[in-house]
Amino acid sequence: MMYKNLEIDNLENGIEINGIKSFSLKDTFECGQCFRWNKEEHNLSYTGVAFNRVINIEILKNKLIINNSNTDDFINIWYDYFHLWEDYETIEKKLSKKDKIMRKAIKYSSGLRLLRQDLFELLISYILSSNNRIPMIKKTVENISKKYGEKLEFNGKEYYTFPTFEVMSNLSEKEIKDCGGGFRYKYIYNSIKLIKEGKVNLNKINNSMSIKEIREILMSLPGVGPKVSDCIILFSGLKYKVFPTDVWIKRVMEELYFKKETKLNEIQEFAINYFDDLAGFAQEYLFNYVRNLKK
DNA sequence: ACCCAGGGTCGTC
DNA sequence: GACGACCCTGGG
Numbered sequence A: 001m002m003y004k005n006l007e008i009d010n011l012e013n014g015i016e017i018n019g020i021k022s023f024s025l026k027d028t029f030e031c032g033q034c035f036r037w038n039k040e041e042h043n044l045s046y047t048g049v050a051f052n053r054v055i056n057i058e059i060l061k062n063k064l065i066i067n068n069s070n071t072d073d074f075i076n077i078w079y080d081y082f083h084l085w086e087d088y089e090t091i092e093k094k095l096s097k098k099d100k101i102m103r104k105a106i107k108y109s110s111g112l113r114l115l116r117q118d119l120f121e122l123l124i125s126y127i128l129s130s131n132n133r134i135p136m137i138k139k140t141v142e143n144i145s146k147k148y149g150e151k152l153e154f155n156g157k158e159y160y161t162f163p164t165f166e167v168m169s170n171l172s173e174k175e176i177k178d179c180g181g182g183f184r185y186k187y188i189y190n191s192i193k194l195i196k197e198g199k200v201n202l203n204k205i206n207n208s209m210s211i212k213e214i215r216e217i218l219m220s221l222p223g224v225g226p227k228v229s230d231c232i233i234l235f236s237g238l239k240y241k242v243f244p245t246d247v248w249i250k251r252v253m254e255e256l257y258f259k260k261e262t263k264l265n266e267i268q269e270f271a272i273n274y275f276d277d278l279a280g281f282a283q284e285y286l287f288n289y290v291r292n293l294k295k
Numbered sequence B: 001a002c003c004c005a006g007g008g009t010c011g012t013c
Numbered sequence C: 001g002a003c004g005a006c007c008c009t010g011g012g
Helices: A025-030 A071-081 A088-096 A100-108 A119-127 A134-148 A173-177 A182-196 A211-219 A226-235 A247-258 A264-293
Strands: A006-011 A014-018 A037-039 A046-050 A053-060 A063-067 A151-154 A157-160
Touching (some): A006 A071, A025 A046, A025 A053, A088 A264, A100 A264, A119 A134
Antiparallel strands (some): A037 A046
């Protein structure tokens, strides 16, 4: 069948999609925006859990293969999750024209797509990200899912959904602590508590609000500062004109753009003005680029 | 063995 | 507005 210029064919336990451009699985899944996707050992495919599903995805001869899925899920979930309605060729072209630095960064990570992830899962994941390392964040998110998510099975292996707010709101402080997030367990527990008590309402957040308004709501939660809230806003796909500024981005912006030590606010302000509507994309191309260069 | 840093945030001065 | 503390772990 056809769906918005894409041709979808059924496989035995999955689907095959023709017509997708600009999609690098490696750059999309390994750029640090998500914590629940892992490369398979034996091939170039990735398996991950999102929106209560486990799927395996690979690209063969320009076709996107989604295993353990079907057309309905593709239309209802994955088409939006992988941001397939956005034209990344144009985004990359526009950003490449900005300067030599962006041209390099994009050449390096062409095909990187910003996923549109679940807001609550992002909230917990990025509270865990503060002063933490990516492998440790992944480990803790995995622990939370294993303990309190629902079990899924695929290819003889067990996977776990990220728990719902409902489930997590009934956990004790100790239960959350035992998931392994270190000192951040209090942030998570107290954030959930504020939401449960109705003092903060995540459900009213939507993309017709201004970035400032959304930031205000998110930052009223403990453990959520400017950087974490910008990540939540960007990686949920609410807004793309944000520029999460962490240590890596700070370093690369100072080195390549400012040539001197610069304050976070100044970097942000510059980037938002300079990259405009594409700031969020620029941030992720840069982050992926420098983080891999340092290795 | 010891030290340091990690997709920051918070409390205190 | 600057500064140190923070759980915990892997790597030098």
